[in-house]
Amino acid sequence: MTQLIRAKAGGVVPTPAPGGTVRKLFRIYLEKPELAGVALLVVLTLVFAFRSNGVFLSADNLRGILGLLPEVGLVSIGVALLMICGEFDLSVGSMFALMPVCVAVMTNHGVPFIPAMLLGLTISAVVGFANGFITLVFNIPSFIATLGMLFMVRSLTVVLTGGFPPLLSSELPIGIFTQFVGPAGILRVSFIWFAAVALIAGAMLSGSNFGNWIRATGGFLDAAKSMGVPVRRVKMSCFVICSMLAGFAGTIQVFRLGSALPSIGDGLELQAVAAAVIGGTSLTGGVGTVLGAIVGALLIRVIDNGLVMSQVDANWFKFTVGALTVFAVVANSWLRRTARRIKVEG
Amino acid sequence: MTTPLISVRNLHKWYSGVHALKGVNLDVQPGEVCGLVGDNGAGKSTLIKILAGVHRPDRGEIRIGGHPVEITSPKIAMKLGIETIYQDNSMVPTMSIARNLFIGREPLRFAIGGLGLIDHARMRDEAIQAIGDVDLHLRSPDALLSELSGGQRQGVAIARAMHFKSKVLILDEPTNHLSVKETKKVLAFVRSLPAQGVTGILISHNLHHVFQSCDRIVAMARGEIVLDKPIEETTVDEVSDVL
Numbered sequence: 048m049t050q051l052i053r054a055k056a057g058g059v060v061p062t063p064a065p066g067g068t069v070r071k072l073f074r075i076y077l078e079k080p081e082l083a084g085v086a087l088l089v090v091l092t093l094v095f096a097f098r099s100n101g102v103f104l105s106a107d108n109l110r111g112i113l114g115l116l117p118e119v120g121l122v123s124i125g126v127a128l129l130m131i132c133g134e135f136d137l138s139v140g141s142m143f144a145l146m147p148v149c150v151a152v153m154t155n156h157g158v159p160f161i162p163a164m165l166l167g168l169t170i171s172a173v174v175g176f177a178n179g180f181i182t183l184v185f186n187i188p189s190f191i192a193t194l195g196m197l198f199m200v201r202s203l204t205v206v207l208t209g210g211f212p213p214l215l216s217s218e219l220p221i222g223i224f225t226q227f228v229g230p231a232g233i234l235r236v237s238f239i240w241f242a243a244v245a246l247i248a249g250a251m252l253s254g255s256n257f258g259n260w261i262r263a264t265g266g267f268l269d270a271a272k273s274m275g276v277p278v279r280r281v282k283m284s285c286f287v288i289c290s291m292l293a294g295f296a297g298t299i300q301v302f303r304l305g306s307a308l309p310s311i312g313d314g315l316e317l318q319a320v321a322a323a324v325i326g327g328t329s330l331t332g333g334v335g336t337v338l339g340a341i342v343g344a345l346l347i348r349v350i351d352n353g354l355v356m357s358q359v360d361a362n363w364f365k366f367t368v369g370a371l372t373v374f375a376v377v378a379n380s381w382l383r384r385t386a387r388r389i390k391v392e393g
Numbered sequence: 394m395t396t397p398l399i400s401v402r403n404l405h406k407w408y409s410g411v412h413a414l415k416g417v418n419l420d421v422q423p424g425e426v427c428g429l430v431g432d433n434g435a436g437k438s439t440l441i442k443i444l445a446g447v448h449r450p451d452r453g454e455i456r457i458g459g460h461p462v463e464i465t466s467p468k469i470a471m472k473l474g475i476e477t478i479y480q481d482n483s484m485v486p487t488m489s490i491a492r493n494l495f496i497g498r499e500p501l502r503f504a505i506g507g508l509g510l511i512d513h514a515r516m517r518d519e520a521i522q523a524i525g526d527v528d529l530h531l532r533s534p535d536a537l538l539s540e541l542s543g544g545q546r547q548g549v550a551i552a553r554a555m556h557f558k559s560k561v562l563i564l565d566e567p568t569n570h571l572s573v574k575e576t577k578k579v580l581a582f583v584r585s586l587p588a589q590g591v592t593g594i595l596i597s598h599n600l601h602h603v604f605q606s607c608d609r610i611v612a613m614a615r616g617e618i619v620l621d622k623p624i625e626e627t628t629v630d631e632v633s634d635v636l
Contacts, residue, residue: 266485334487
């Protein structure tokens, strides 16, 4: 065993041969970095299915994973979009709580459901706008601007509720989010909302000129500016979209849980960043996809659930997600450097 | 004398107390290549950034083809036919060649209020053509910019400017960071601009490059134009003396 390790360290490190399959793989990787996440997802699914004697893939268990996915997935999509244009939003976890709390308070005061939802989304948009405004006008890092917003918005949710979760009226049509649908009732309607948002966001990022501007803005701000891209408006839009998605996602979760806890979404901002990064989004902007963010979010859900199903102490969950995040970034930067070294441009 | 293509009158620019341009007057004739030289901080970058719409002048007038214009943004500059290639490369390394060529000017299948879906097939075809038009040999328009060498990147920047049929091409230190061979290629391209019906402004601090490829030389120092002569009426020594 020791010998084997030594042999490996002694220069037998597999260096990619110039040309052939390896080169092709690297090229695919450079063009679609999220595929690495997909591969990992497949591997983990197989491992967990095997370790749990198939329970992991049972309808009941999948229902659990897929019920939660839309909530974290929506937040991750927003966070990824914002990261691709070169900014951060740490306030999404707090926003995740603020919108549902607002919706609950409003409906309890007699505001009908749809206007309450629209107002809630407007409030989310305003918070996103404030994030963008503070970042862009005062020219400070969005990391700081939204860190401040994290505390302010969380505080607002507690003040609004007095610390007690407001009751959700049983007359609210929450079934349009929580109802089980599909074969064996494996999905909730929220999944359809999520899929629709994901499709639109994906088409926007890769297929529209606005998506091109998002990538250019995050990839190289000066170049985007000099080509006439309205970089401030692009960033502002991403801040607003990110915040609205977080609020919407939190509202779905509250409807599923049946209670507007002012503390939900605590720590979610970092999980969303982790999901985006695991899915191939670059911390420095310019690189990333909607599919990658979703794969990252799904990976985190799969790990969370898979560990329990394979009877590993669940307290290892955060450890695993942390390790995976670091691994993803290290692997991504190594792969990128190697891909460049073997001169993929040919 | 014909109407100058670009005419700048009494242009002033202040940067937080620094008087970067002190009443600059400059005429660029159609079909000429004008070399703009000067030391760092002489005001040449400020001048071309105003022409490219990146900065606004504080005072003064700009005329394009005899008509007074307000170049309030890079978009407007491009609409007026002014394309700019910057030294630090106006390309996004994390995006493909095709996407880079069309940043801000993507061919759309349909659009509502300026936003719409990109016509990828057309973008790709036009990218291949644009690259071919400037004799650049690249594997594929889908390759990322970061995979290219400095010279190839500058080639893509040139392809972009030419593809959009610019009337005036401003090249801001285009040979910085390039190898000798690549520099030669870029200078030959600058030399060929008039033949393609394009007026050029070459910014460089290398006088030899300017003398090799320009018809006229304009020297700036401390925010003013200190020399403006056809190449054949001046020498490298005279220009170095005024700088």
